[in-house]
Amino acid sequence: MRAVFLDADTLGNWQGKSSQPVADLTPLAECFDDFDVYGLTKPEEVIERCKDADVVITNKVVLGRDTLQQLPKLKAIQLAATGMNNIDLEAAKEHNIECFNVADYSTFAVAQLTLQFMLNFATRACEHYQLTAQGAWQKSRMFTLTDFPIMELEGKTLALIGYGNIGQKVEELAKAFGMKVLVANIPGRPMRDNQTTLEEAIPQADFVSLHCPLTDETQELLNADFFQMMKNTAYVINTARGPIINEADLAVALKNRAIAGAGLDVLSVEPPTPDNPLLAADVPNLSITPHIAWASHEAKQRLIEGMAKNIKSLS
Incomplete structure (x- = not known):
């Protein structure tokens, strides 16, 4: 052969x-x-x-x-x-x-990056590392430097969109941090016993994490209307497929502080084109990794x- x-x-x-x-x-x-x-x-x-x-x-x-x-x-x-x-x-x-x-070959690797995004939004470790690298801590007038707000994941609510192997592993890891997990129903699909409607889950969520396939139902599921349902203190994480998010709408939501931030491992076109609205220099509180979640x-x-x-x- x-x-x-x-x-x-x-x-x-x-x-x-x-x-x-x-x-x-x-x-x-x-x-x-x-x-x-x-x-x-x-x-x-x-x-x-x-x-x-x-x-x-x-x-x-x-x-x-x-x-x-x-x-x-x-x-x-x-x-x-x-x-x-x-x-x-x-x-x-x-x-x-x-x-x-x-x-199912990359389940843990993808779940791991999902938690990494959440942990960094909670601790702002990357930003604080950059302050040290830039010499800011060395010039601090006291022993600590907390220029970015720090929070705890314990007690926060995570809404999962997609509940296959990866979604279930993310739930397991999130619960280990003491988080509450909601499984949101994808519109157009049958409601299951463990699910909450999207309209109920999203306004409660401190983090929304995507683990669903790209289908007609999920294409641009996260758009301006979706972001309006979210708390302005909440974060979006996407380690699934880029086109599930309307990227122009997400850029606007971030610029207007309609949501607190986003962590993305995927974009609609990969490698991204220079005109992708999320790559503009004025989009705040956005972390993008180059499709690495699967790649342990x-x-x-x-x-x-x-x-x-x-x-x-x-x-």
């Missing part, structure tokens, strides 16, 4: 060329007789690199209908991710191409092992 990995660079250091931990592709390589690995693949290179492959592995390289029609040997596509939106699944089914993803070394290795397990099921 022959396979090609189109964008292994999305896993970071797989060639051992940096000081970062190596993403070991051995479990995947052992599944195939021939295994070609490319760091990145441009759209115009896809057909040539995949034409003789039984299995194509991809993270972000798009495999649409036109491409799949030109790959008659292809038997399976393995996503190096959970989301499958880069694959035309209908076309794959028509061509009898099996498609696999890997779920442990999570990457679980992803590789999960892909190998899927591939072995083809044999």
